Amino acid sequence: MAELSELVPVYIMGKRYDVPSSLTIMKAMEWAGYTLIRGVGCRGGFCGACATVYRVKDDPKLYFGLACQTVVQSEMYLGQIPFFPAERATYDINALKPVAATLFQVYPETLRCLGCGTCTKACPQELDVKGYMAAAMRGDIAAVANMSFDCIMCGLCAARCPAEEPQYNIAILSRRLYGRYLSPHSTHLEKRLEELSNHQYDDEIKNLKALDVDGLKSLYKERTIEA
Amino acid sequence: MTYTPEMHEMIKVVEATRARRINERYPSMSLEERQKLLQVFHPDYIKAGMRELVVGAGKGQRTPLELADVLEGRPHISPDFDLGQPEIETDVLIIGGGGAGASAALLANENGAQITLVTKLRFGDANTMMAQGGIQAADRENDSPAIHYLDVIGGGHFTNYPDLVEALVLDAPMVIQWLEKLGMMFDKLPDGTMMEEHGGGTSRKRMHSARDYTGAEIMRTLRDEVRNRPEIEVIEFCAAVELALDKDGKVAGAVLKNLETEHLFYARAKAVILSTGGSGRLHYQGFPTTNHYGATGDGLVLAYRAGATLSFLDTMQYHPTGAAFPEQLLGQLVTEKVRSLGAQPVNIHGDQFVYPLEPRDVEAAAFIRECKDYNNGVITASGQPAVWLDTPLIDIIHGPGTIEKGLPAMVRQYKRFNIDMTKLPILVYPTLHYQNGGVKMDAHCRTNIPGLFIAGEVGGGIHGRNRLMGNSLLDVTVFGRRAGVSAAEYSHGNQPGVPDLAHVDMWNKMLDEAGINGALKSPILLPKYTRQV
Numbered sequence: 001m002a003e004l005s006e007l008v009p010v011y012i013m014g015k016r017y018d019v020p021s022s023l024t025i026m027k028a029m030e031w032a033g034y035t036l037i038r039g040v041g042c043r044g045g046f047c048g049a050c051a052t053v054y055r056v057k058d059d060p061k062l063y064f065g066l067a068c069q070t071v072v073q074s075e076m077y078l079g080q081i082p083f084f085p086a087e088r089a090t091y092d093i094n095a096l097k098p099v100a101a102t103l104f105q106v107y108p109e110t111l112r113c114l115g116c117g118t119c120t121k122a123c124p125q126e127l128d129v130k131g132y133m134a135a136a137m138r139g140d141i142a143a144v145a146n147m148s149f150d151c152i153m154c155g156l157c158a159a160r161c162p163a164e165e166p167q168y169n170i171a172i173l174s175r176r177l178y179g180r181y182l183s184p185h186s187t188h189l190e191k192r193l194e195e196l197s198n199h200q201y202d203d204e205i206k207n208l209k210a211l212d213v214d215g216l217k218s219l220y221k222e223r224t225i226e227a
Numbered sequence: 228m229t230y231t232p233e234m235h236e237m238i239k240v241v242e243a244t245r246a247r248r249i250n251e252r253y254p255s256m257s258l259e260e261r262q263k264l265l266q267v268f269h270p271d272y273i274k275a276g277m278r279e280l281v282v283g284a285g286k287g288q289r290t291p292l293e294l295a296d297v298l299e300g301r302p303h304i305s306p307d308f309d310l311g312q313p314e315i316e317t318d319v320l321i322i323g324g325g326g327a328g329a330s331a332a333l334l335a336n337e338n339g340a341q342i343t344l345v346t347k348l349r350f351g352d353a354n355t356m357m358a359q360g361g362i363q364a365a366d367r368e369n370d371s372p373a374i375h376y377l378d379v380i381g382g383g384h385f386t387n388y389p390d391l392v393e394a395l396v397l398d399a400p401m402v403i404q405w406l407e408k409l410g411m412m413f414d415k416l417p418d419g420t421m422m423e424e425h426g427g428g429t430s431r432k433r434m435h436s437a438r439d440y441t442g443a444e445i446m447r448t449l450r451d452e453v454r455n456r457p458e459i460e461v462i463e464f465c466a467a468v469e470l471a472l473d474k475d476g477k478v479a480g481a482v483l484k485n486l487e488t489e490h491l492f493y494a495r496a497k498a499v500i501l502s503t504g505g506s507g508r509l510h511y512q513g514f515p516t517t518n519h520y521g522a523t524g525d526g527l528v529l530a531y532r533a534g535a536t537l538s539f540l541d542t543m544q545y546h547p548t549g550a551a552f553p554e555q556l557l558g559q560l561v562t563e564k565v566r567s568l569g570a571q572p573v574n575i576h577g578d579q580f581v582y583p584l585e586p587r588d589v590e591a592a593a594f595i596r597e598c599k600d601y602n603n604g605v606i607t608a609s610g611q612p613a614v615w616l617d618t619p620l621i622d623i624i625h626g627p628g629t630i631e632k633g634l635p636a637m638v639r640q641y642k643r644f645n646i647d648m649t650k651l652p653i654l655v656y657p658t659l660h661y662q663n664g665g666v667k668m669d670a671h672c673r674t675n676i677p678g679l680f681i682a683g684e685v686g687g688g689i690h691g692r693n694r695l696m697g698n699s700l701l702d703v704t705v706f707g708r709r710a711g712v713s714a715a716e717y718s719h720g721n722q723p724g725v726p727d728l729a730h731v732d733m734w735n736k737m738l739d740e741a742g743i744n745g746a747l748k749s750p751i752l753l754p755k756y757t758r759q760v
Contacts, residue, residue: 022554022555023555024555027756030756030757030758031757031758032758033757033758034757035753035755035756035757036520037348037464037486037487037753038464038487040348040520041348041349041352041356041519041520042352042353042354042356042357042519042520043519043520043559044357044517044519044559044560045559045636045639045640045643046356046357046440046442046443046636047349047351047352047356047357047443047519049348049349049352069555069640069643070643071555088454090454090455090457091455092455093409093410093452093455094408125639126639145412149412149437149438149440149444149635150438150440150635150636150639152443153447172447172448172451175410175412175444175448176409176410176411176448176451177410178410178412179407179409179410179411179412179413179448180407180408180409180410183407183412183413183415183419184415184417184418184419185419186366186407186413186415186419186420186421187419187420188366188367188368188420188421189366189400189403189404189421190404192365192366192367192400193366193400193401193404196372196397196400196401201371201372201373201397202397204371204372204373205372205373205376205393205396205397208373208376208377208380208389209389209390209393213385216377216380216381216385217258217381217385219377220258220377220380220381220385221257221258223374223377223378223381223430224430225255225430226369226425226430226431226432
């Protein structure tokens, strides 16, 4: 199919290549002969490895996207983003309290946010990064956790931030605090764990393990399916 | 990029039958019907796609052509490669930085071992990151580990290794709590009850989720925790090309390769955990894949060449719902959670043709039959066959907003290509998803090679001939943890002798004797996607 679509010119690190217009940025680079090592990961929009910045001819604006999810356009200028080393704190999740002071203590730069919104413009997931940073400054951990949930940690927000915030690292700290401390307890899970620690299911499993295929098949057929 | 006018006409047919279908429950198949369908339409049964291995401990085992070729490839290094100057010395070397490797690192660390984790791409660029739908654990009142056991082993056509299934289902609730204590955010009701759904082949609702980012949420949490323990050394863009053994056949580390500088070096270790994942990027039988870029079966090659036993290598999982349109998304995952929430597979006439939640192999075979045999599929402009997945049903059944809230990744994926899956159905077709088999292991993740441990997709036997949804995120965490414990314990009592590469020498001779003179070097490390001109 790729061969059937029209060719458009793109510029990779300055050099012109004519590539099928249906390709994504990632496949266009491969079409041009690049064997990718950096800037490629899951190829499905989940890992953040291929976050990229590009421009289009005669347009001074920088555009952001995932190379595996963005289709090329004519006169696009492409380059690969180098590894981006944002600040990341080391902490013991078990020793933290889920309160505002924790965020400010682990990431003091949180309060330096200018609220300029450059991060939001750079986010290939179209998250409200500025919004969750505002929530972080208010110390609203639950809001940061939920607003940042779809973050793929590509780092473009941090790369563009004039205040040098590691937004995505502040976000995962908040999510972990939320999941660990603020999310409501599951009593059914705790009950099952107690039963398991009493070895309540061991015999039943042992009996199943001892069955031959015919025995297992008849039990399998008898299962009732929860509606 | 968006639907063509012809497709919009076809969608009208799907919309016209929707009201009737909402309350229509398509019957599920009997075990006999399943078997009959699989034998004709599942890719595992296409004889032309398979061959027997002719070299190694698994001589005579059947496996896909593409995998057989890499298993019987030439080593990257010569047998006289210098192992005298290890650049890394560690207790436990973990090869692979996905969910299994990260879990293993945490537990090996807690069990007193010094750890080096090497990973071919970035830490966390792995299939775990891409798993969307959920993780199984029997933790509700009407469920039990025994019911989970039956679902797993029935889904695997009663071929699974019982000890491994036992470990999987009994550890499951503990793993959920472990993940939560690490700070993972599960979907819950306000009272704390886990929101759990069905997956294909489950008899109870036990699919825990984190929206449709379940694997990503697990991976980023585990990775963050590993990074909080600076004593765990993580080296990225570093692949393994060969295991090293001592004279007694015990593991003594591995030869590694910096992917960027191409520098090869020896890492000495008392124990090695292979957590290298699957092999979807080998594109068996030409299928597109949901797998990440590095899924090239490296661990299978390393283990096999060193003499490990492989099992179930003739069975791969084709996920029924890979994206079939637009072309840019071809083969990418449409999570099974879409069907868990009520979307029905529908043919070109607007009719259901299969129970939406059969085990994956059965569901996939039914899609292939509907298109290839019954000619009831849609053919896209690029010639790709497909069936409809009627996604708007979800909001009709559960209320408006359900799709956006429960499947944000899927909505975003399609929105990028101007398709609103909350309003319009999407086109899907089976895609290569998972390696059901792998290196044979026991419930402590041990192999027939002393000091070699296995965790995650590279392992074989847990899922038998077919894995159910939600049991791979469970597999990587359960057996990742177990491998970490086992390898740490082993490393406290074992010191390998002088390392050598005698098995590489022997391997070359066996290839020569078998008349295999191809130039293919394996593991291949990365797929070749540059244009061949």
